[in-house]
Amino acid sequence: MTTVRALFRSQVANLLPGCSLPNMSVRQAAIEILNRVFSDRIKAGEALESIGATFQDRDRRLLHEMVYGVLRRFYSLEADFSRFSRVKPDPVSHIALLTGTYQLRHMRIPTHAAVSETVSAVKCLQPKAANFVNAVLRRVAESEAPKKLKPHQRMELPKWIYTEWRDAFGAEAVSEFGQALKEPPKLSLALFVDRESWIETVTGMGIAAVAGELSPYAVLLPSGTDVARLPGFEEGAFTVMDQAAQASVMALELSKPDGLILDICAAPGGKASLLAHRFSSAKILAIELNPRRIPRLRENLDRLNCSNVTVIQADAGTLPLRNQSADAIMLDAPCSASGVLRRHPDAKFMHDSEAVERLADVQKTLISESLRVLNPDGEMIYAVCSVHPRENEKVIEGVSELRAAERLLPSESHDGFFFARIGGSASIQSISECESHE
Numbered sequence: 001m002t003t004v005r006a007l008f009r010s011q012v013a014n015l016l017p018g019c020s021l022p023n024m025s026v027r028q029a030a031i032e033i034l035n036r037v038f039s040d041r042i043k044a045g046e047a048l049e050s051i052g053a054t055f056q057d058r059d060r061r062l063l064h065e066m067v068y069g070v071l072r073r074f075y076s077l078e079a080d081f082s083r084f085s086r087v088k089p090d091p092v093s094h095i096a097l098l099t100g101t102y103q104l105r106h107m108r109i110p111t112h113a114a115v116s117e118t119v120s121a122v123k124c125l126q127p128k129a130a131n132f133v134n135a136v137l138r139r140v141a142e143s144e145a146p147k148k149l150k151p152h153q154r155m156e157l158p159k160w161i162y163t164e165w166r167d168a169f170g171a172e173a174v175s176e177f178g179q180a181l182k183e184p185p186k187l188s189l190a191l192f193v194d195r196e197s198w199i200e201t202v203t204g205m206g207i208a209a210v211a212g213e214l215s216p217y218a219v220l221l222p223s224g225t226d227v228a229r230l231p232g233f234e235e236g237a238f239t240v241m242d243q244a245a246q247a248s249v250m251a252l253e254l255s256k257p258d259g260l261i262l263d264i265c266a267a268p269g270g271k272a273s274l275l276a277h278r279f280s281s282a283k284i285l286a287i288e289l290n291p292r293r294i295p296r297l298r299e300n301l302d303r304l305n306c307s308n309v310t311v312i313q314a315d316a317g318t319l320p321l322r323n324q325s326a327d328a329i330m331l332d333a334p335c336s337a338s339g340v341l342r343r344h345p346d347a348k349f350m351h352d353s354e355a356v357e358r359l360a361d362v363q364k365t366l367i368s369e370s371l372r373v374l375n376p377d378g379e380m381i382y383a384v385c386s387v388h389p390r391e392n393e394k395v396i397e398g399v400s401e402l403r404a405a406e407r408l409l410p411s412e413s414h415d416g417f418f419f420a421r422i423g424g425s426a427s428i429q430s431i432s433e434c435e436s437h438e
C-alpha cells in the first residue's frame with residue numbers, strides 16, 4: 001500500500017540562503033510544516049507552535065488555516081490538481097500544489113496572489129520546480145473543482161479507513177459522519193461552575209453558548225471562540241474537552257465515595273480534572289508515561305483546582321501498584337485518534353492500518369494490567385477516541401463482566417468515541433481461546 005508517508009519520505013526541504021527563518025513567508029512555512037507532518041510524522045500543532053511563533057497574529061492565523069485546511073481537504077485537493085499534472089510531483093511541489101489549490105478553492109485570496117505567492121515559496125525551496133507548479137496552479141485556477149470524486153476522496157479519508165468504515169458501518173453512515181469530520185469542530189468545554197448562569201453570562205457577551213446533551217458539564221460554543229477571553233478561564237472554571245470524552249467519564253461508577261481512582265494515560269489531564277470534580281471526596285492518581293507531558297498535566301490540574309489528584313510518571317503496562325488496590329479506573333488508552341479527525345486531521349497521516357493492529361495489542365495489555373490492580377468490587381472504563389472496530393469491540397472481545405459498551409460516531413456536536421464499562425472481577429480470555437471454543 002502506498003501511504004502518504006512513503007510518498008513524502010524521500011525528501012526534506014533543503015532551504016536556500018535567505019529562505020529560512022526569520023525570512024520565511026507564510027506559504028513557505030505552510031509547506032515546511034506540512035512536509036514535517038507527512039514525512040516525519042510530527043504533529044501539526046507542534047510544528048505550528050515552533051515555526052508559527054515567528055509570525056505576527058494575522059499571518060499566524062493565515063498559516064494555521066492553510067495547514068489545517070490542507071490536512072482536512074488533502075484527498076479532494078490532490079484529485080483536483082492531479083488532473084493537470086502529467087508527471088508525479090516531487091514532495092515539495094506536491095505540498096505546494098496542495099497549498100495553492102486549497103487557497104484557490106477554499107480561501108478568499110485573489111487568484112493572482114494565491115498562485116504567485118505559492119510559486120515564490122517554491123522558488124526558495126525547490127527552484128527547478130517553480131515553473132511546473134506555476135503551470136499546474138494556473139490550470140486549477142482556470143477550471144472548476146472536479147465534479148466526480150471517489151468515495152474516499154469525497155470523505156477526505158485515506159482509502160483504507162474509508163473501506164474499513166464502509167464495511168463496518170455502511171456507506172450511508174460514513175458519508176453522514178464523514179461530512180462532520182471535514183468541518184472544524186465547535187468548542188466544547190467541561191464547565192466546573194453553575195452551567196445555566198455561566199451560559200447566561202456568555203450569551204450576554206454576544207457568544208452563542210448551549211448546554212451539551214452528553215454530559216451535565218458540557219457547553220458548546222462556536223468554532224474558533226477564543227478560550228482565554230471566556231469568563232473564569234484563569235480561575236479554572238472550565239477545561240476544553242469534547243462532550244463525547246466527557247460521556248466516558250460520566251459512565252464510571254464509584255461504589256465508595258472516598259475510594260481510590262486511577263486515571264491511566266492521563267496527560268494533558270482533561271479526564272483527570274472531570275473525575276476530580278465529579279468525585280470530589282475520592283483520591284485520584286493520574287498516571288502518565290511521557291515525562292515531557294507531565295509539566296502541562298500538573299499545570300492544568302493546578303489551574304483547574306484539582307487538589308485531590310496526585311500525578312505519577314509510570315508505564316501503565318507495568319503499574320507500580322498492588323493487586324486489587326484501586327476502587328475504579330479510567331483507562332484512556334493510546335489510539336489512532338480516528339474519531340477526532342476534525343480536531344486533529346493530521347492523525348489521518350500518522351497511523352496506517354498496521355499501526356492500528358499494534359495499538360490494539362497495546363490496548364489489550366493495558367486493560368489486562370488495569371484489571372490486575374482493580375478491586376473485584378470496583379469497575380473500570382476502557383476508552384479510546386477512535387471508532388475503528390479493531391480498537392473498539394475487538395479489543396474487549398475476550399473480556400468477561402462487560403457491563404456496557406458504547407460507540408459514538410462523530411457528529412456536528414461531538415467527536416467519535418468508544419467506551420466500555422468492565423466489572424472488577426473480569427478476566428480476559430485470549431482471542432485464540434475464544435476461537436477454539438467456537
Ligand SMILES: C[S@@+](CC[C@H](N)C(=O)[O-])C[C@H]1O[C@@H](n2cnc3c(N)ncnc32)[C@H](O)[C@@H]1O
Nearest residue numbers: 265266267268269270271288289290315316332
Ligand atoms: C489519549 S491521551 C490521554 C488524554 C487524557 N486522558 C485526557 O483526558 O486529557 C493518551 C496518553 O497516554 C499516554 N500513554 C501512552 N502509553 C502509555 C503507557 N504505557 N503508560 C502511561 N501512559 C501512556 C500518552 O503519553 C498520552 O499522554
